[in-house]
Amino acid sequence: MTYCVGVLVEQGLVLIADTRTNAGLDDISTYRKLTTLAVPGERVLVLASAGNLALSQSVLGLLAEGLRNDETGEPETLQTVPTLFQAALLIGRAIRQVRALEQAALEQANLRFDVTFLFGGQIAGGPMELYLVYSAGNFIRCGPDAPYLQIGEHKYGKPILDRAVRYNTDLYEALKISLISMDSTMRSNIGVGLPIDLAIARRDAFAFEVLHRIEPGEPYFHDLSERWSAALRAAHKSIPRPPYGQEPS
Amino acid sequence: MTYCVGVLVEQGLVLIADTRTNAGLDDISTYRKLTTLAVPGERVLVLASAGNLALSQSVLGLLAEGLRNDETGEPETLQTVPTLFQAALLIGRAIRQVRALEQAALEQANLRFDVTFLFGGQIAGGPMELYLVYSAGNFIRCGPDAPYLQIGEHKYGKPILDRAVRYNTDLYEALKISLISMDSTMRSNIGVGLPIDLAIARRDAFAFEVLHRIEPGEPYFHDLSERWSAALRAAHKSIPRPPYGQEPS
Numbered sequence A, B: 001m002t003y004c005v006g007v008l009v010e011q012g013l014v015l016i017a018d019t020r021t022n023a024g025l026d027d028i029s030t031y032r033k034l035t036t037l038a039v040p041g042e043r044v045l046v047l048a049s050a051g052n053l054a055l056s057q058s059v060l061g062l063l064a065e066g067l068r069n070d071e072t073g074e075p076e077t078l079q080t081v082p083t084l085f086q087a088a089l090l091i092g093r094a095i096r097q098v099r100a101l102e103q104a105a106l107e108q109a110n111l112r113f114d115v116t117f118l119f120g121g122q123i124a125g126g127p128m129e130l131y132l133v134y135s136a137g138n139f140i141r142c143g144p145d146a147p148y149l150q151i152g153e154h155k156y157g158k159p160i161l162d163r164a165v166r167y168n169t170d171l172y173e174a175l176k177i178s179l180i181s182m183d184s185t186m187r188s189n190i191g192v193g194l195p196i197d198l199a200i201a202r203r204d205a206f207a208f209e210v211l212h213r214i215e216p217g218e219p220y221f222h223d224l225s226e227r228w229s230a231a232l233r234a235a236h237k238s239i240p241r242p243p244y245g246q247e248p249s
Helices: A053-065 A084-108 A158-164 A171-188 A219-237 B053-065 B084-108 B158-164 B171-188 B219-237
Strands: A003-009 A012-018 A020-022 A028-030 A034-039 A043-051 A115-123 A129-133 A139-141 A148-152 A196-202 A208-214 B003-009 B012-018 B020-022 B028-030 B034-039 B043-051 B115-123 B129-133 B139-141 B148-152 B196-202 B208-214
Touching: A003 A043, A003 A115, A003 A129, A003 A171, A012 A034, A012 A043, A012 A115, A012 A171, A034 A196, A034 A208, A043 A053, A043 A084, A043 A148, A043 A196, A053 A084, A053 A115, A084 A115, A084 A129, A084 A139, A115 A148, A115 A196, A129 A148, A148 A158, A158 A171, A158 B171, A158 B219, A171 A196, A171 A219, A171 B158, A171 B219, A219 B158, A219 B171, A219 B219, B003 B043, B003 B115, B003 B129, B003 B171, B012 B034, B012 B043, B012 B115, B012 B171, B034 B196, B034 B208, B043 B053, B043 B084, B043 B148, B043 B196, B053 B084, B053 B115, B084 B115, B084 B129, B084 B139, B115 B148, B115 B196, B129 B148, B148 B158, B158 B171, B171 B196, B171 B219
Parallel strands: none
Antiparallel strands: A003 A012, A003 A148, A012 A196, A020 A028, A034 A043, A043 A115, A115 A129, A129 A139, A196 A208, B003 B012, B003 B148, B012 B196, B020 B028, B034 B043, B043 B115, B115 B129, B129 B139, B196 B208
């Protein structure tokens, strides 16, 4: 299992990803799911993957080697694509190429072709954007009305995003809310776990402002989890008693 | 879609269920999913169902008509079973009887045999209990370590239950937390919606203390939702800024 969330606010982009993979409950490992690419002053790109690890690694492998551009005949990579939209198309093409190679054999083994990507960043001359690329290779781009996208085990961590993230939310507040969303997911699904990789890119900076891995036991994240639990307990206690039935004796 | 949650605390039992059913997004209706049965002073039972509405109605229909007890030859109903454990077995038998009748035809129509029940209460001489009966007719009983069970769209509303409900939680606090869990689910899944039916039974009272339907626009529930949103915003604001990257300028 996996949980990754990206938030695109006015000030910039936050992307966080857990690192737990499992081939059954008895085979759990740590793999980095966040991939970053920066050409300072020119482009900043970040990808996070969910689904079958063999598939996401194959897609990333293809992207690193480059896919042939049919017009120019040259191999195209995330280093060379001129726009984010072209980058999303390229990731979609890589997924479809892997599907053509793998799907039949996976189906024979009763496995689903399951791989999705969050992908965001900015290339000079264009806007900062955040995409979700599906396993069919098609994609959506998030907008200011719901300025976040999730992949993997997304349900446990969605309520806090729905209530707290707005397009004008401060960048580090967006990171904090993402970490709360991650913490809620980790509490309910042991297939999602520490360490957490995070990337922050400010709009028009064309460089990462933060690239960090939160390791188990890191005081800030531990404190955030404790404070959030305490705040939730205080929050529900502050709501009046339901007006049904007997008054408390 | 459906969301039902039952909480069994020291003081008693809370069971709440939404009422939305849908056969596709373009065919949404309101159906009661909560069924209650009380013989004052002797037994109090409550069921909530999720899954295919035709199946849950068939199971409830069988339970109302009674299933033949092979030892006595008499029809057995929830009015006559001597213990809650026997009641859970009876519900499981009803599910299996419906499965024997329906599964083949459902499979031909590419439909899954999908029906689950929450079931709780107390029969004189026995303890108060809460069960989850699966579509295979088997069941689990909740214990004090995790004193709640859910059916239907359970993920959005689970984090608050995990953090806030304990076995010694006050009965009406348990109701409040269940309503927050329901509200979180309704915000994220339009397949879950008002009205909400709720039942409360205090331990050893052998009668319902509350049977109530929360209709759209009811002030308490509207206020709970608003206060919860405001409290969550205040809660994440009270957590310190993540210590990564630049200090805020």
